[in-house]
Amino acid sequence: MTQLFGCPVETIFHHMKMAYLSFTLVSIVEYFITKPRDLNSFISSRMLSAILFSYFSFVIWFIVPALFGPIEVAWGEIFYSNAILALSLTATVYIESFTDKIRFDKRITWVISALYVIILTVFVVSTFQTPHMDVFEPHAH
Secondary structure, eight states: OHHHHSOSSOOHHHHHHHHHHHHHHHHHHHHHHHOOSOHHHHHHHHHHHHHHHHHHHHHHHTHHHHHHOOOOSHHHHHHHHHHHHHHHHHHHHHHHHHHTTOOOOHHHHHHHHHHHHHHHHHHHHHHHSOOSOOTTSOOOO
């Protein structure tokens, strides 16, 4: 069970999974505490936020290495990782304050739900069987 929620190996992808799952878990707890009136909007908004949070973490993580090269010292990487987490979470929660007010129709709810389930499936499957692809390596046919 810990492998499902944690990182079997230290990769950005598995950190994205942890962000995604932790945001989902916090959203479930938030639901029971706040008891929102519009359940559909709450769930759609939180699924969208979980997706955004994990991908914001991924995209923002690469800005410093892309511009300045790798972070060579462990303490620098730990500090940077926590700063990225805070920035990604802040951006996500800010956007969520707007998506929370949206009345999602059935079609967009299905789109968000499908994306949520697809990403969840990829995260869970890749925990136990790493996909044979790398986003920074040339694609071989």
